[in-house]
Amino acid sequence: xxxxxxxxxxxxxxxxxxxxxxxxxxxxxxxxxxxxxxxxxxxxxxxxxxxxxxxxxxxxxxxxxxxxxxxxxxxxxxxxxxxxxxxxxxxxxxxxxxxxxxxxxxxxxxxxxxxxxxxxxxxxxxxxxxxxxxxxxxxxxxxxxxxxxxxxxxxxxxxxxxxxxxxxxxxxxxxxxxxxxxxxxxxxxxxxxxxxxxxxxxxxxxxxxxxxxxxxxxxxxxxxxxxxxxxxxxxxxxxxxxxxxxxxxxxxxxxxxxxxxxxxxxxxxxxxxxxxxxxxxxxxxxxxxxxxxxxxxxxxxxxxxxxxxxxxxxxxxxxxxxxxxxxxxxxxxxxxxxxxxxxxxxxxx
Ligand code: G3I
Numbered sequence: 001x002x003x004x005x006x007x008x009x010x011x012x013x014x015x016x017x018x019x020x021x022x023x024x025x026x027x028x029x030x031x032x033x034x035x036x037x038x039x040x041x042x043x044x045x046x047x048x049x050x051x052x053x054x055x056x057x058x059x060x061x062x063x064x065x066x067x068x069x070x071x072x073x074x075x076x077x078x079x080x081x082x083x084x085x086x087x088x089x090x091x092x093x094x095x096x097x098x099x100x101x102x103x104x105x106x107x108x109x110x111x112x113x114x115x116x117x118x119x120x121x122x123x124x125x126x127x128x129x130x131x132x133x134x135x136x137x138x139x140x141x142x143x144x145x146x147x148x149x150x151x152x153x154x155x156x157x158x159x160x161x162x163x164x165x166x167x168x169x170x171x172x173x174x175x176x177x178x179x180x181x182x183x184x185x186x187x188x189x190x191x192x193x194x195x196x197x198x199x200x201x202x203x204x205x206x207x208x209x210x211x212x213x214x215x216x217x218x219x220x221x222x223x224x225x226x227x228x229x230x231x232x233x234x235x236x237x238x239x240x241x242x243x244x245x246x247x248x249x250x251x252x253x254x255x256x257x258x259x260x261x262x263x264x265x266x267x268x269x270x271x272x273x274x275x276x277x278x279x280x281x282x283x284x285x286x287x288x289x290x291x292x293x294x295x296x297x298x299x300x301x302x303x304x305x306x307x308x309x310x311x312x313x314x315x316x317x318x319x320x321x322x323x324x325x326x327x328x329x330x331x332x333x334x335x336x337x338x339x340x341x342x343x344x345x346x347x348x349x
Contacts, residue, residue: 039072041348042305045298048073049348050112050307052269055079055096057315058103062335066311068107073156075112075268075307076100077317080151081121086143089125094150101154112268112307113151115159115204116144117188119174127175136179141191148195157200159236159268160192161185165205169213185221186230193231204236204268209293210248211257222261234264239293240309242325243274243282247289252296259302267297269309271328272340273318278327287343290330294347 042049050073057063067074078084079096086092097113104111117140131139148158164172164185171177176184189201203222208215218235225232235258241248248254255265272289274282297303310316312331319326330341 037070038344038348039070041345043072045348047297047303048110048305049344050074050109050305051311052077052114052307052309053100054310054315055099057310058099063312063314064103066331066335068103068109070311072109073112073305073307074100074104074107074109075114077114077310078121080113080147081115081118082126082143083121083123085147087123089139090142092146092150097151101151105154110156111151111154112266113155113158113199114268115162116147116192117160117176117184118162119172119176120163122175131175131179133179136175137184137187140176140180140184140188144188144191145195148192148199151199152196153198155196155199157202157234157266158192158196159204160188160201162204163206164203165208165214165217167207167214169217186225186228189225189230189232200233200264201231202234202236202264202266202268203232204238206238206240206269208235209237209239209241209251209254209267211250211254215254219257219261222258222263226261226263232263234258234266234304236266236268238269238309239267239271240269241272241289241293242322243272243285243289247292251293252299255296255300255303259300263302265297265300265303267293267303267306270306271309271316271318273322273325273328276324276326283327283339286327287339290340291343291347294344298347 038049049071051067051071052075053067054077076097079100084096101111166172171182192201203218208218222232222235258265272286274286294306297306308329311329312335313327313329314333316326316328318328330338330344332338
């Protein structure tokens with residue numbers, strides 16, 4: 001990485017000399033000077049490089065400039081969740097999701113849509129009532145079918161079920177599991193597939209980067225679903241990592257075992273948080289983690305791409321959820337690239 005930043009500084013200095021000498025004007029020189037983006041670099045490996053975003057941030061033009069240029073895949077951080085899309089039963093609101101899809105299209109970016117079935121960020125009408133299994137099944141089917149149809153042909157993939165397992169690998173006791181049993185996962189995948197046969201369908205979770213009880217449960221379930229012909233295309237590993245818990249050293253092996261089941265994998269919500277204040281040492285370690293997790297994805301054929309959970313510390317979810325922690329993303333709060341950004345470039349080169 002230091003070698004790389006030295007090279008960048010030299011390139012910058014050379015460009016400045018050429019400009020001063022009047023030698024580097026004109027469109028050809030400008031085209032030559034344009035650095036490949038993270039998306040350009042990832043594309044050379046047949047991968048995408050994405051960022052999450054959220055509607056309130058889209059008024060920040062310095063922010064949207066990098067969002068629109070550096071990435072080729074976008075995930076709405078909140079805009080397609082149940083509370084946003086079906087705030088009252090049977091009344092659908094696409095405003096936030098549509099805004100992000102529109103922006104992505106303008107910028108020639110694809111969309112990883114997120115998320116259809118989750119236990120969090122549900123509207124009050126759904127959580128405050130006691131549902132029979134038949135009622136809830138109908139509610140779920142209608143929600144999935146309506147939302148997936150609305151975005152048919154406009155999104156690359158769906159996180160169909162989000163965070164279905166506990167840390168010990170048992171099913172999370174959500175509204176869905178408690179009322180419908182584990183079969184809700186296969187049902188959700190089937191309904192989503194009927195509504196958009198071309199969208200890639202994922203199960204997505206955190207703390208499944210390493211081999212362990214939680215990722216083992218996904219492995220077993222994925223194997224079962226594939227054997228039953230359920231339309232599952234991939235497993236999303238969120239990768240919300242934290243320096244204090246250590247790097248998931250078995251990430252590459254884990255990605256590989258899902259590949260062997262005939263599934264895509266993706267790192268879907270990457271960030272690497274730390275206890276504040278951020279020091280040079282912590283930022284260097286963070287950069288190494290970003291480099292290594294990118295390397296792990298590139299090493300496994302069916303790991304199709306990476307998405308960071310927004311790109312700048314200015315809009316990271318971390319400080320609000322983990323007080324005293326933060327600095328998790330490759331750009332700082334002033335939208336300046338951090339060592340992690342250069343490490344990503346290095347890993348993708
Ligand atoms: O919309 C209200 C707003 O009206 C209110 O003024 C404000 C005050 O707190 O809250 C706003 O809602 C917030 C919402 O994001 C939209 O900004 C919620 O408080 C806040 O809890 C919510 O956080 C989101 C979180 O999911 C909820 O669990 C984050 O933005 C979002 O990045 C995060 O994303 C999740 C993924 O979906 C799944 N994996 C984990 C990841 C991180 O938690």
